[in-house]
Amino acid sequence: MAMKALPLPTSPDGDVTDAVLTVTDLSVEFQTEHGRVRVLDGVDLQVPSGKTLGLVGESGSGKTVTSLAIMGLLDRRVGRISSGSIQFEGQDLAALDARQLRRIQGAKISMIFQEARRSLDPVFTIGDQIAESVRIHEGLSRREAWKRAIEMLQLVQIPDAERRAREYPHTFSGGMCQRVMLASALASRPSLLIADEPTTALDVTVQAQMLRLLRTLQEEMGLAILFITHDLGVVSEMCDRVAVMYAGQIVEEGDATQVFGHPRHPYTEGLIQSLPESAVARGRLAAIPGSVPPAHAWPQGCHFADRCRYAVDACRSGPIPLLSRDGSATRCIRADELSLAGVR
Numbered sequence: 148m149a150m151k152a153l154p155l156p157t158s159p160d161g162d163v164t165d166a167v168l169t170v171t172d173l174s175v176e177f178q179t180e181h182g183r184v185r186v187l188d189g190v191d192l193q194v195p196s197g198k199t200l201g202l203v204g205e206s207g208s209g210k211t212v213t214s215l216a217i218m219g220l221l222d223r224r225v226g227r228i229s230s231g232s233i234q235f236e237g238q239d240l241a242a243l244d245a246r247q248l249r250r251i252q253g254a255k256i257s258m259i260f261q262e263a264r265r266s267l268d269p270v271f272t273i274g275d276q277i278a279e280s281v282r283i284h285e286g287l288s289r290r291e292a293w294k295r296a297i298e299m300l301q302l303v304q305i306p307d308a309e310r311r312a313r314e315y316p317h318t319f320s321g322g323m324c325q326r327v328m329l330a331s332a333l334a335s336r337p338s339l340l341i342a343d344e345p346t347t348a349l350d351v352t353v354q355a356q357m358l359r360l361l362r363t364l365q366e367e368m369g370l371a372i373l374f375i376t377h378d379l380g381v382v383s384e385m386c387d388r389v390a391v392m393y394a395g396q397i398v399e400e401g402d403a404t405q406v407f408g409h410p411r412h413p414y415t416e417g418l419i420q421s422l423p424e425s426a427v428a429r430g431r432l433a434a435i436p437g438s439v440p441p442a443h444a445w446p447q448g449c450h451f452a453d454r455c456r457y458a459v460d461a462c463r464s465g466p467i468p469l470l471s472r473d474g475s476a477t478r479c480i481r482a483d484e485l486s487l488a489g490v491r
């Protein structure tokens with residue numbers, strides 16, 4: 148399905164800011180017991196360079212599949228990109244072969260995720276693991292790579308980096324493992340970092356430190372971040388722009404403050420109302436009844452219609468496009484007539 152591309156974010160004086168990553172009409176299909184099922188359905192995303200785009204949505208909406216498709220890490224035995232393009236620094240990643248992709252992934256685009264400890268090999272020292280990844284991507288000598296590893300550990304504020312580089316992962320706490328994974332991800336100086344729920348497993352204090360560190364490094368390195376999370380609080384703290392995902396589609400996109408203050412899609416309103424501090428949640432009403440249907444059962448029209456209190460017949464009559472206006476976009480045909488409640 149062809150869809151209108153989102154407008155580029157504009158700066159206050161109206162200049163178009165450049166995007167480091169532009170995903171257009173991306174669809175991904177999986178081979179499942181229900182046959183071939185489309186789990187991403189025409190996803191449009193733009194990550195402005197040096198800025199953070201938050202990608203939010205309930206479990207099963209397709210956030211991780213989106214990041215895997217961008218990284219070229221979909222399991223090709225079951226999943227494939229069936230349409231769309233992924234423009235990154237002048238190349239369409241969706242059209243590259245595995246060998247070409249490997250050169251970009253991990254070097255110019257890096258990823259961190261929830262299970263930091265699992266990303267580390269228990270039989271190698273921390274320093275060796277970081278050094279090995281820069282040796283692969285940049286062809287540095289053993290000595291130079293080790294030096295870079297120490298620098299990276301210092302950059303992510305691991306105390307006593309030279310000594311700790313010679314230690315094994317089991318001596319590191321969960322929060323420290325996250326820092327090591329970040330050090331490794333940033334060692335090749337990527338221009339885009341994809342962070343998939345990087346702080347979800349951490350306790351609140353450690354999470355706050357990690358987010359602060361990410362923001363500092365972003366400024367120092369001019370890094371663009373695609374930040375995937377369930378947590379709207381984290382998004383409003385971390386993100387310049389936000390894309391809200393529901394059942395394989397982006398349903399709303401815009402400036403983070405604007406989207407949370409004045410949502411233009413009923414699903415976004417529901418997410419805001421399910422925040423613990425919202426009046427609806429305090430009254431223990433379900434802000435969004437039901438759950439995300441499985442991909443093989445998504446309806447023809449608006450994917451959200453069956454859970455939407457504002458749905459009318461027209462919402463179910465056929466595919467709803469993502470309509471953009473003034474630097475933001477919504478996939479709700481009633482957006483202009485509804486006045487949806489934002490964060491107060």
Ligand SMILES: Nc1ncnc2c1ncn2[C@@H]1O[C@H](COP(=O)(O)OP(=O)(O)OP(=O)(O)O)[C@@H](O)[C@H]1O
Nearest residue numbers: 177179186205206207208209210211212213225442
């Ligand atoms: N290998 C696979 N085979 C078939 N279906 C898959 C596969 N991986 C993911 N899916 C389906 O794709 C959809 C999106 O899953 P995804 O993991 O991207 O969700 P998510 O938004 O990251 O959720 P969460 O918040 O729980 O991490 C789900 O319906 C899931 O069942």
Ligand SMILES: [Mg+2]
Nearest residue numbers: 210211212343
């Ligand atoms: Mg996920």
